[in-house]
Amino acid sequence: MESAKQLYAGKAKSVYEAQDPDHVVIAFRDDTSAFDGAKVEQLERKGAVNNQFNAFIMDRLAGAGIPTHFERRLSARESLCKRLEMIPVECVVRNLAAGSLCRRLGIDEGRELEPPTFELFLKDDERGDPMINESHVETFGWATSEQMARMKELTYQVNEVLRGLFLDGGMLLVDYKLEFGLFRGEVTLGDEFTPDGCRLWDRDTREKMDKDRFRQGLGSVVETYEGVARRLGLELELDD
Ligand code: UDP
Numbered sequence: 001m002e003s004a005k006q007l008y009a010g011k012a013k014s015v016y017e018a019q020d021p022d023h024v025v026i027a028f029r030d031d032t033s034a035f036d037g038a039k040v041e042q043l044e045r046k047g048a049v050n051n052q053f054n055a056f057i058m059d060r061l062a063g064a065g066i067p068t069h070f071e072r073r074l075s076a077r078e079s080l081c082k083r084l085e086m087i088p089v090e091c092v093v094r095n096l097a098a099g100s101l102c103r104r105l106g107i108d109e110g111r112e113l114e115p116p117t118f119e120l121f122l123k124d125d126e127r128g129d130p131m132i133n134e135s136h137v138e139t140f141g142w143a144t145s146e147q148m149a150r151m152k153e154l155t156y157q158v159n160e161v162l163r164g165l166f167l168d169g170g171m172l173l174v175d176y177k178l179e180f181g182l183f184r185g186e187v188t189l190g191d192e193f194t195p196d197g198c199r200l201w202d203r204d205t206r207e208k209m210d211k212d213r214f215r216q217g218l219g220s221v222v223e224t225y226e227g228v229a230r231r232l233g234l235e236l237e238l239d240d
Contacts, residue, residue: 004017011031013026013029022083026079028079030046032046032211032214036129048239049236050192055072056232057193058070061193064157065157067189068188069081069181082188086179087179087181090121090129090177091120091151092117092119092176093156094116095112097109097110098175098199099175116156118152120136134148151178155178158193168232170202170204170231171201172201174199194225195210195225195228209227209228
């Protein structure tokens with residue numbers, strides 16, 4: 001990987017050129033950030049854990065017919081993915097109230113949301129990822145109305161697949177954020193699905209098992225992610 005050209009470095013992942021122009025290599029780093037990058041720490045093993053967790057989830061989603069960018073895992077920390085033209089919009093579905101929804105609307109944490117809510121945020125750290133709506137997406141040209149409708153459909157489909165998967169492991173999928181891009185014109189799930197971008201609570205105790213452990217300084221962040229993987233039956237490979 002040392003020789004491959006880096007295309008982009010985000011807050012937790014770096015993207016490198018692959019051998020062919022239709023693909024990229026995504027490397028999951030140990031960097032962990034919150035509050036739009038205001039809190040950053042290195043958490044040992046997190047990159048390897050998240051890469052393997054993401055591979056497991058993306059495989060499940062692909063198996064359910066959801067188009068994803070994930071091709072295959074290359075090593076403990078790296079995966080080969082389709083090269084997408086990213087849409088700068090974050091799609092969030094919530095099954096239980098938490099985080100910004102509670103802050104914004106004064107809703108009690110843990111309230112069940114039926115039907116689950118769907119929200120959009122613009123990917124723009126400088127502006128603190130402001131909340132937007134579907135008409136903004138179309139008017140400002142971030143995606144067409146057809147692409148937007150497809151993103152929404154796929155985001156809800158992911159809920160159908162993953163809610164049951166986590167429940168089987170004794171966990172509640174509280175909320176999650178997805179990002180999409182275009183591959184040969186098709187709306188395709190990109191980015192990652194890991195405990196960094198979703199909220200997971202123990203079904204019985206409601207203990208937090210996701211990045212809120214980092215945001216709220218609860219400790220044992222990576223150990224808890226490893227516990228989530230174990231509950232899903234995923235055996236993690238040691239880092240290389
Ligand atoms: N999320 C994310 N990246 C962001 C913002 C949110 O992955 O830049 C995830 C977050 O982990 C949670 C969901 O999206 O699972 C909803 O986040 P929320 O709007 O509640 O914001 P937060 O409280 O995390 O600031």
